[in-house]
Amino acid sequence: MADFVLVAHFCVVFYVTFWLVVLPIGYLSNWSWTRNRKMRLIHISLVGFVTLEAIFGMACPLTQIESYLRNIDSSQSFISYWTSQLIYWDLPTYFFTVLYLSSSLWSLLFWVIHPPIKTSGNL
Secondary structure (H helix, E strand, C coil), rough: CHHHHHHHHHHHHHHHHHHHHHHHHHHHCCCCHHHHHHHHHHHHHHHHHHHHHCCCCCCHHHHHHHHHHHHHHHCCCCCHHHHHHHCCCCCCCCHHHHHHHHHHHHHHHHHHHHEEEECCCCC
């Protein structure tokens, strides 16, 4: 179960990172799919949540759940080892606060210069 939580966590990290990278490319290439309102709302909400966690010194709920589950079953599978290596960096806390704040500002910038389009049936 801990591996499932870790893989879900990795998917969230990948989603947020993907949009941080693809937004300027979509803006420059005028890709309409990068203006999808639902996808952008999910992205900016996740970035904002992570940023607030960092500012207030809170641990990620997914990290807490995984840690709890790992205490029950301390074995580490191949998948969990490599996924952990990708998403858990051994750097000072202030680095992540600056990184997440920068990511929020970057996302807000592209919300303004490459805004999502409201379509029928779309948030």
